[in-house]
Amino acid sequence: MAVQFMFGVPVPVTTPKPKPAPEADNRIWSLYVGDLDPQVTEADLIDKFRLIGPIASVRLCRDSFTGDSLRYAYVNFFKSLDASTALCFLNHKELKGKPIRIMWSQRYPLTRKTGIANLFVKNLHPSITSAQLQSMFSKFGKILSCKVAAENGKTKGFGFVQYDSEQSSMTACNALHGTLVEGKKIYVSKFVKKSARTVAHGDAMMASLEGSNQTEAAQKYWESEFCMEF
Numbered sequence: 001m002a003v004q005f006m007f008g009v010p011v012p013v014t015t016p017k018p019k020p021a022p023e024a025d026n027r028i029w030s031l032y033v034g035d036l037d038p039q040v041t042e043a044d045l046i047d048k049f050r051l052i053g054p055i056a057s058v059r060l061c062r063d064s065f066t067g068d069s070l071r072y073a074y075v076n077f078f079k080s081l082d083a084s085t086a087l088c089f090l091n092h093k094e095l096k097g098k099p100i101r102i103m104w105s106q107r108y109p110l111t112r113k114t115g116i117a118n119l120f121v122k123n124l125h126p127s128i129t130s131a132q133l134q135s136m137f138s139k140f141g142k143i144l145s146c147k148v149a150a151e152n153g154k155t156k157g158f159g160f161v162q163y164d165s166e167q168s169s170m171t172a173c174n175a176l177h178g179t180l181v182e183g184k185k186i187y188v189s190k191f192v193k194k195s196a197r198t199v200a201h202g203d204a205m206m207a208s209l210e211g212s213n214q215t216e217a218a219q220k221y222w223e224s225e226f227c228m229e230f
Helices: 042-047 080-090 108-115 130-140 166-176 204-208 212-227
Strands: 002-007 009-013 027-032 055-062 069-077 101-105 118-122 144-153 154-163 187-190
Touching: 002 108, 027 080, 042 069, 042 080, 069 080, 080 101, 101 144, 118 166, 130 144, 130 154, 130 166, 154 166, 166 187
Parallel strands: none
Antiparallel strands: 002 009, 027 069, 027 101, 055 069, 118 154, 118 187, 144 154
């Protein structure tokens, strides 16, 4: 320990230790981008997302045998802010004429596959888009994914809204079930997979729909669109 003298009195001097340099933030912020047109390429995705900020990488998922697009991709950003901005401003925007669906990539997709906090919305007016559905439900909590089912550019009259918590989903269900939207009374209920759908589950509304064409169509649509391996 060094010593210096002040007015003839020895005073110990502590030498400050240098602070370690802050660790670099090497995290990558990953977005899932789905509902892509089959003709969308990695270059198309880069052109769309690089307007937001620097992109770390893009991966368009393809069939391992045919090489055909599986219609979903991952876009990875260096900064959380850029990824959040892309999610906010590009979700449901068109790419090659089709609205794309963006959500945070889920490393452990149990929530998505089991349908936790997922709502089934039925009897939608044909004019309702995924963006409008999300706007309608967003006031009740953080939405992980939102989509109006469509085929060949025409909506099927139903959709899904998945929240990050059961509380948010139930609040939205209680608030919006039976409300008029574009002159049609919408039906909102907790979505339950067919294998788990029983009256004992406590979902009387879903049980009452057992066997209806639209409910069965919704089940098949959910399995094909939301249970793929992201």
